Amino acid sequence: MTQEISSPENIDDRLRQGQITETVITARRANDPQKILDLIPYSSFIGAQAKVESEGVLYWLERRASNIGNPTLPAIHGGVIGGFLELSAAIEVLYVLDVSVIPKVVDFSLDYLRPGRYKTIYANCTVLRQGKKLVNVSATAWQDDPAMPIATARCHFLLP
Amino acid sequence: MEFNLKMAMFKPALKFAMERAGHGAALGFKLTRVGQGQAEMTFPYKEEVIGNPLTGVVHGGVIVSLLDTCCGCAAITVLDRRAITPTMDLRLDYMHPAEPKKPIFVSAKVYRNTANVIFCRGSAWQNDEDNPIAHCVATFMKVDAEGMRFSDILRRRVNRLFGAISKPSKEVLEEPK
Numbered sequence: 001m002t003q004e005i006s007s008p009e010n011i012d013d014r015l016r017q018g019q020i021t022e023t024v025i026t027a028r029r030a031n032d033p034q035k036i037l038d039l040i041p042y043s044s045f046i047g048a049q050a051k052v053e054s055e056g057v058l059y060w061l062e063r064r065a066s067n068i069g070n071p072t073l074p075a076i077h078g079g080v081i082g083g084f085l086e087l088s089a090a091i092e093v094l095y096v097l098d099v100s101v102i103p104k105v106v107d108f109s110l111d112y113l114r115p116g117r118y119k120t121i122y123a124n125c126t127v128l129r130q131g132k133k134l135v136n137v138s139a140t141a142w143q144d145d146p147a148m149p150i151a152t153a154r155c156h157f158l159l160p
Numbered sequence: 161m162e163f164n165l166k167m168a169m170f171k172p173a174l175k176f177a178m179e180r181a182g183h184g185a186a187l188g189f190k191l192t193r194v195g196q197g198q199a200e201m202t203f204p205y206k207e208e209v210i211g212n213p214l215t216g217v218v219h220g221g222v223i224v225s226l227l228d229t230c231c232g233c234a235a236i237t238v239l240d241r242r243a244i245t246p247t248m249d250l251r252l253d254y255m256h257p258a259e260p261k262k263p264i265f266v267s268a269k270v271y272r273n274t275a276n277v278i279f280c281r282g283s284a285w286q287n288d289e290d291n292p293i294a295h296c297v298a299t300f301m302k303v304d305a306e307g308m309r310f311s312d313i314l315r316r317r318v319n320r321l322f323g324a325i326s327k328p329s330k331e332v333l334e335e336p337k
Contacts, residue, residue, distance in 0.1 A: 016214055017214060020213070040210070040211055040212075040219065041207065041208055041209065041210040041213065041219075042209045042211050042218070042219035042221055042222070044208075045186075045208045045209050046221070066182065066183060067182070067183050068181065069184075069229075070182075071177075071181045077183035077184075077225060077229075078232075078246075078250070079183065079222075079224045079225025080221070082224035082225070082228060082250065083220070083221020083224050083225060084221065086219075086220050087211075087219065087221055102211075104254075104257070105220045105254050106253070107252060107253045107254065108220065108224065108252045108254075109249070109250070110252075111248070111249045112246065112247045112249065115246065
């Protein structure tokens with residue numbers, strides 16, 4: 001291990017991890033989870049955004065042609081909904097818990113309840129359990145009415 | 161013989177739907193093989209969808225999209241009547257992280273086809289098919305497509321359009337309350 005740390009790539013990695021940690025801490029202080037989202041290229045690819053609301057962090061995904069799965073309906077791709085919920089759950093872990101390393105997903109389970117229409121999707125997440133090694137997060141996505149979710153997901157993350 | 165002909169006509173349509181439109185096109189999915197109850201796809205590495213800026217590994221969401229699409233393709237091939245197959249649920253287990261800058265291969269297979277539900281299994285791998293990066297099981301509902309004819313879609317769109325036009329006037333009426 002000590003040999004690895006002295007190699008140039010690892011020093012570079014540690015520096016960049018330091019930047020991530022710094023961004024996460026600044027985001028928590030500024031109440032701005034969007035700063036953490038901006039670290040992850042996938043979030044801008046699908047167009048995910050986040051802000052702090054009274055009952056927690058609200059994540060949303062504005063409609064975008066590249067997120068369509070079924071062009072005849074048109075409906076949002078099921079994989080985008082899944083990816084968005086997985087991303088939201090990971091941001092929730094970074095923002096709410098005292099974790100500053102991007103957590104590893106172990107498993108992800110998604111139930112589709114209604115079709116995702118071609119309009120904004122909202123989501124919120126709840127950390128159900130935090131252990132020493134595992135975190136269980138549940139995420140729910142809706143469009144018009146929070147009481148009419150389009151999908152719910154459950155996600156396990158492994159902490160370093 | 162009839163099955164081959166059906167699949168031969170089916171593949172270009174499915175390929176078009178998966179590769180040329182929407183999210184599949186944005187990610188650059190390639191449908192490499194379709195058969196009765198099975199499908200295979202490839203995803204070339206893309207920097208835009210990195211999930212961990214430290215390692216350059218693609219985000220899990222891409223693997224969700226890939227497996228959902230691939231299982232969906234496999235599910236469509238076993239239909240014996242006009243129907244659509246929305247996903248009911250999808251469960252993914254990540255075995256180990258993907259390696260950056262390498263394509264991801266996925267394959268999906270239908271392992272049970274009942275009157276109303278189609279059960280699929282899929283896996284995603286990079287170097288070795290026997291050492292996958294993720295496994296998934298997905299279930300699909302069979303919904304009869306009688307209401308999915310082109311004329312019905314058109315009628316619903318027209319209704320929605322009129323609904324959208326008449327909506328603002330309703331709100332104006334309700335505002336004084």
